[in-house]
Amino acid sequence: MTLATADAHGRVSARIVLLKSVDVDGFRFFTNYESDKAAQIAEHPQVALCFHWKLLREGVQVRVEGDIVKVSAAESDAYFASRPRGSQIGAWASPQSQPLPDRGAFEARIAEFERRFDGGPVPRPPHWGGYLVRPDRIEFWYGARFRLHERVRYEKTDGVWMRGMLYP
């Protein structure tokens, strides 16, 4: 999914992240808590998500907006423990979003953490974990011929979801 964040000055940034789970509480993804996106989230804890399925029906888009909080440490631990060892080492070795002088520097860090955790389990780095996007607006966009698309928007006000339609 596309995750859009903004900093305190209104500068907007978007990137793809893996939607790890979705339930009644919202949408979860995992990342580095010291990355650029995490810095923006800390400054401005309101985000947007966007999904696109080109081949579903005549095309489907889902747009989500809401606030964002960190998931519990226990939840991050559980997901981290389920990841392949290479990804676990990568989470330690990559100070995400920081300048990298050359690829060799990254490889050296990977080798360093492989040595450090040699043979043993890899604990979750404190700077890695999940976020939960708690939606207050979700729009389903269904493509239709002649651009007569359908847009259905659900909006949560005072804890109550309302459904409405929008001109395409």
Ligand SMILES: Cc1cc2nc3c(=O)[nH]c(=O)nc-3n(C[C@H](O)[C@H](O)[C@H](O)COP(=O)(O)O)c2cc1C
């Ligand atoms: C298909 C795909 C999936 C990705 N999934 C994740 C993810 O789940 N978590 C993550 O931190 N970065 C993920 N990335 C990398 C991000 O797009 C991005 O490069 C990275 O998180 C750094 O973003 P930032 O500097 O804005 O914080 C993914 C990239 C692609 C193309």
